[in-house]
Amino acid sequence: MTRPTPISGFPEWLPPQRMIEQYVIDHIRRTFELYGFAPLETRAVEPLDQLLRKGETSKEVYVLRRLQAGEGETDEDALGLHFDLTVPFARFVLENAGKLTFPFRRYQIQKVWRGERPQEGRYREFLQADIDIVDRDTLPPHYEAEIPLVIGDALGSLPIPPIRIQVNNRKVCEGFYRGLGLTDPEAALRAVDKLDKIGPEKVAALLMETAGADDQQAAACLRLAEISAPDASFADRVRALGVTHPLLDEGIDELVRVVETAAEHAPGLCVADLRIARGLDYYTGTVYETQMIGYERFGSICSGGRYDNLASAGNDRFPGVGISIGVTRLLGLLFGAGALTASRAVPTAVLVALPTEERRAECDRVAAALRGRGIATEVAPSAAKYGKQIRFAERRGIPFVWFPGAEGGGDTVKDIRSGDQVDADAATWSPPAGDLRAAVAGA
Numbered sequence: 365m366t367r368p369t370p371i372s373g374f375p376e377w378l379p380p381q382r383m384i385e386q387y388v389i390d391h392i393r394r395t396f397e398l399y400g401f402a403p404l405e406t407r408a409v410e411p412l413d414q415l416l417r418k419g420e421t422s423k424e425v426y427v428l429r430r431l432q433a434g435e436g437e438t439d440e441d442a443l444g445l446h447f448d449l450t451v452p453f454a455r456f457v458l459e460n461a462g463k464l465t466f467p468f469r470r471y472q473i474q475k476v477w478r479g480e481r482p483q484e485g486r487y488r489e490f491l492q493a494d495i496d497i498v499d500r501d502t503l504p505p506h507y508e509a510e511i512p513l514v515i516g517d518a519l520g521s522l523p524i525p526p527i528r529i530q531v532n533n534r535k536v537c538e539g540f541y542r543g544l545g546l547t548d549p550e551a552a553l554r555a556v557d558k559l560d561k562i563g564p565e566k567v568a569a570l571l572m573e574t575a576g577a578d579d580q581q582a583a584a585c586l587r588l589a590e591i592s593a594p595d596a597s598f599a600d601r602v603r604a605l606g607v608t609h610p611l612l613d614e615g616i617d618e619l620v621r622v623v624e625t626a627a628e629h630a631p632g633l634c635v636a637d638l639r640i641a642r643g644l645d646y647y648t649g650t651v652y653e654t655q656m657i658g659y660e661r662f663g664s665i666c667s668g669g670r671y672d673n674l675a676s677a678g679n680d681r682f683p684g685v686g687i688s689i690g691v692t693r694l695l696g697l698l699f700g701a702g703a704l705t706a707s708r709a710v711p712t713a714v715l716v717a718l719p720t721e722e723r724r725a726e727c728d729r730v731a732a733a734l735r736g737r738g739i740a741t742e743v744a745p746s747a748a749k750y751g752k753q754i755r756f757a758e759r760r761g762i763p764f765v766w767f768p769g770a771e772g773g774g775d776t777v778k779d780i781r782s783g784d785q786v787d788a789d790a791a792t793w794s795p796p797a798g799d800l801r802a803a804v805a806g807a
Contacts, residue, residue, distance in 0.1 A: 375487055375696060379710065381699055383802055384695065384804050387706075387802075388522060388691060389493070389691065391521070391522060392518045395514065396514065396518065399469070399495075400469050401495050401514075402468075402469060402471070404453070404456070404470040405472060405474055406452040406453060406456050406472065407452070408445055409445060409446065410446050411442075412427060412442040414455060415444045423479065424479045425444040425447055425479065426445040426447075426478075426479055427442055427444050428442070429442060429443075445477040446476055447478045448476055448492070449474060449476060449494045450494070450668075450686060450688070453470065453472065454671075454684075455675075458675055458680065458682070466499050466500045467499040467507070469495070470495070471493070472493075473491065473492070473691070474491070474494075475489060475490065475491050477489050484700055485662045485693050485696050487693070487696065490691070492689065493689040495514060495686055496686030497686070498682045498683065498684035499682065500681075502683065505618045505621060506621070507685050508649060508670050508685050509622045511687050512687075513629050513630070514687075515527075515689070516626070516629070516630045518689070523804055523805050524703075525659065525703075525806070527655065527665075527666070529626070529633055529634045529666070530635055530637035530640050530652070530655065531622050531636055531637065531652055532619065532639075533618050533649055533650050533651070534641065534642075534648060534651060534669070535611050535615025536588075536615035536616055536619060536638060537549070537638070537641060538611055539609040539614070540607050540612050541553075541585065542611060543607040543608050544577075544584055544585070545581065546575055547576055548574070550645065551574040551575040552571055552585060554574070555567050555570040556571075556589050557642065559589055567586065588605060589638055590638075591637075591638045592635060592638065592639075593635065593636050595624075598623075598636040599619075602616060618649060618650060619636055623636050637653075642669055646673065646674040647670060648669075648670055648672040648673065649671075649672070650669055650685065652666070652687050653667050654666035656694070659697055662697055665689070665690050665694045667687065668688050669687075670685040671683065671686075703806055704804065704805075704806060707761060707804075707805070708761025708763070710760050711802060713762065713763060713764060713795050713801075714731075714734055714739060714742075714762070714795070715743075715753070715762045715766065716731050716744065717750055717753045717768070718743060718747045718753070719747060719768060724743065724747075726768060727743045729790075730768065733790035733791060739800065750767070754778075763781055764780070765780055766788070766790075767785075775788050775789065
């Protein structure tokens, strides 16, 4: 068999990296639950027509078909792997509305698949951590102000670079475009969303080509997109542009609330940035994009927004707001920069040395006693010289080696980093709290 080669865009972490990923997931999960979000996991596939219903994603969806189609199966039966967790969640809400209590708060930490070009920090299979709040018929705007606070707590206490959440409100943009006289504000939003990728000159040309803007209107759209502020002062700058529309006023008021709420909870966490649009069509209010300081060139690691019509069918309507942390994206960037490390390569805190093979059962009992008290322990693989067993522990980062007593003598345990060795009993001894589990640290 030839040596296998990796498949581009489908990351597989080494054990220390996987331990870091689990640490991050656990921390995010605990934070979500502190805010009252309930866990949920939806199926990996959705009907293809549902996945293609919202947003420009047709080129990114992986279609799922059996190698040999069954009798009666047609293309209309095709399933697709979900490319995000919002669309499956909206479907779940519609199917289970009678069993849910509203407003419903859920979190979901799950893999998704997206057929985009792999590059640093971008993958075809990746883990997302989502939160959403949905309500029946109406959703008060104060929930849009709460979402950044959750993300600030979830990511702010991890050993990663500081984050900055850029917020905008699509009502601001749409109201501004309508006040200018543009008849296709959605096309204008899609054009402005490409500002970072293609620059202002090409965006201006795109506005004229797709949104029907003239030179002056395109220039006004770009002036709006230039506005950024860490406080509510952005509102005066928008109004100074001289454009009026009721939807614009509504969007400004909602965005002011988000920025001021965030500033009170965590100064510097949020900044109003009016070039943020988000490309998916289902967003209708506040939108979020999050950057790690020092990694801005890679774009957003956490995005989302308000949607009013995604979860709707007939007279049933469940507006919501949510945001998604790109866990694999975030970690991939930090792993690539060597900016996250684990203190050891395995969960093991203690290696029980093996004097002889005849005493393996005795060593197994010591290990079982330590495990029963929550201390990750393994027994040495062979009865080699103690120096070799210690080197085995060192290579894996195991901090303590347990030595069974000889001829009825007491056991001892050694911190192989400092060389300190003390008498120990498996029923009472514990490592320091900081050594009980592998520690995760930033660069």
